Structure formats: structure tokens, C-alpha cells
Amino acid sequence: MSIEEKWVIFDYGGTLALPSPRVTCNNLGAYFSRVLPPQQREQFLHILQRSWEGADERGRALGLDVSLCTILHDVLRELNIPFVGTQHVVDSFLRQLGDGEVTPAAAAAVREIKSQGYKIGLASNTLRSSKVRIESLQRAAIADEFSAVIISSEIGFRKPHPVFFEILLRRIGAIPEQVVFVGDTWHKDVLAPIESGMRAVWIAEGNKADPVSVRHSVPLISDISQLPSLLAQMSMAVSASRDVQY
Known part of the structure; x- marks a missing residue:
């Protein structure tokens, strides 16, 4: 060069x-939980909140960052839910939220x-x-x-x-x-x-x-x-x- x-x-x-528009745990959870069976939604939102807060704490303290897919994969893995197609759902959520x-x-x-x-x-x-x-x-x-x-x-x-x-x-x-x-x-x-x-x-x-x-x-x-x-x-x-x- x-x-x-x-x-x-x-x-x-x-x-x-x-x-x-801000991406928050609440608006991500509300969007994503719609595709889950009703009996899993409350648990999903609880685990998502915990994962989100952990990622946010690491970001503030260490300057690290993670993707929404990584956060969601951690949650779905704990729930034993397959996460094929997560990126598509995340991108759809972000398009709806706007930029x-x-x-x-x-x-x-x-x-x-x-x-x-x-x-x-x-x-x-x-x-x-x-x-x-x-x-x-x-x-x-x-x-x-x-x-x-x-x-x-x-x-x-x-x-x-x-x-x-x-x-x-x-x-x-x-x-x-x-x-x-x-x-x-x-x-x-x-x-x-x-x-x-x-x-x-x-x-x-x-x-x-x-x-x-x-x-x-x-x-x-x-x-x-x-x-x-x-x-x-x-x-x-x-x-x-x-x-x-x-």
C-alpha cells in the first residue's frame, strides 16, 4: 500500500x-419470544435478562462486545432449543426497530x-x-x-x-x-x-x-x-x- x-x-x-433507536433487552425479548412456545417464554425472558446484564457488565468494565446472536445462542442453549436461523430473526428484529x-x-x-x-x-x-x-x-x-x-x-x-x-x-x-x-x-x-x-x-x-x-x-x-x-x-x-x- x-x-x-x-x-x-x-x-x-x-x-x-x-x-x-436503542436495542434493549426488553424489545429484543418481546420480539424473539413470539416465536417460542408459550410455556417457554417466561423462562426465556428471565435467562435473556441475566445474559444481557452479564454482557453489558463486561462491556462497561472491559470494553468487550458481543453480538445479539451470541447472547441469544447462550440463552437458547440453556433452554435446549435449537438456534438455527437466529441471525435471520435478529436481522428481521433490527429492521423492524429501525436505524x-x-x-x-x-x-x-x-x-x-x-x-x-x-x-x-x-x-x-x-x-x-x-x-x-x-x-x-x-x-x-x-x-x-x-x-x-x-x-x-x-x-x-x-x-x-x-x-x-x-x-x-x-x-x-x-x-x-x-x-x-x-x-x-x-x-x-x-x-x-x-x-x-x-x-x-x-x-x-x-x-x-x-x-x-x-x-x-x-x-x-x-x-x-x-x-x-x-x-x-x-x-x-x-x-x-x-x-x-x-
Whole structure:
């Protein structure tokens, strides 16, 4: 891979899209238990609650993540219920629940950034599968712009865990210096990528300079529509720096 290859990796909710409806133990249990015999539903919901809380505790304490299928398989295994076709049921549940809609401004920015020569990726903390998330990008007519989609529940780690970003870099075949990470959450989308050696852009509502962002020299924008011009400026600054070194 050429050192000149450049990547922009986006967070999803709050960055490219409106916030997504929350996946909860209750709405998953209500949907899935409908396909079970009535006599097993109460026990299923009880075990699901226990499994869900355990997964959530590990996520908060260790930065680990699991897929909805993994949670359901653990529950069904305890109930001695076959779990063939679970992924199909999970994806159906997620489609019914819905996903955050990509904003028109974000779609336009993605297309313009791609035209500047960047490769585009998505890196998201979510229980939604990559298949369902890609369908959301397809509805915005930008799925073809993305060369990589990294989902926390599919790789087993969530932002800001360092391993999340190690896997991200391996998946896209890039070194940290080739990547600009764009997101709206300071510790997950800005500080963690910087600590992994990447550059970052913080989408912060109000565009007010924050002491933390100033200390880290983090570019800050108030709206994603400002990103293409900012990236152009950052690229020129990097080129100028290389010219000075030579």
C-alpha cells in the first residue's frame, strides 16, 4: 500500500446519522419470544435478562462486545432449543426497530470526500450487524462509497478499547498516519484514535473551542458539511510539512 493512500473513518450515530433507536433487552425479548412456545417464554425472558446484564457488565468494565446472536445462542442453549436461523430473526428484529437515518449533509460530505481521493470507512459501536448497517448506507445511496465497515459486536471490542483500533487498522490495511477518524464523542472518536496514532476531527455542536481539544490540537467543526474543506486544509498542511522536511 502506498503511504499516500488516505482514509477517513466515520462514526455513525451523531456523526453520519441521527441517533438510532436503542436495542434493549426488553424489545429484543418481546420480539424473539413470539416465536417460542408459550410455556417457554417466561423462562426465556428471565435467562435473556441475566445474559444481557452479564454482557453489558463486561462491556462497561472491559470494553468487550458481543453480538445479539451470541447472547441469544447462550440463552437458547440453556433452554435446549435449537438456534438455527437466529441471525435471520435478529436481522428481521433490527429492521423492524429501525436505524438512525443518514443526514443529507453527511451523504453529500461523504461523496465530496471520496472525490478528493480518500478511501472511506465506518467504525461503529453497535449491536446492529454490518449487513443491517450497510442497508442504512444503501438507503442514503452512499454504501458504494465505503471500502470498510467495522462493527463492535462483530469484532468483540468496542470503542475506545485500543484493540478496536488495532483491528480497524488491520482490516483496512493502513498505518495510523494514513487515517483521519471523524466522530462526535470525545473519548471514543477523538482521544482514542489519537492515542492509537491517528489524526481525528471532532464534530462538536456549537463549534466552541474546548480546553481539552485545544490542548490536543484537535480540529473541531460544528457541522459535517464543513469536513471536506477542513480535510483539504489538513492535507495541504501535511504536504507543506513534508516539503519543509525535505
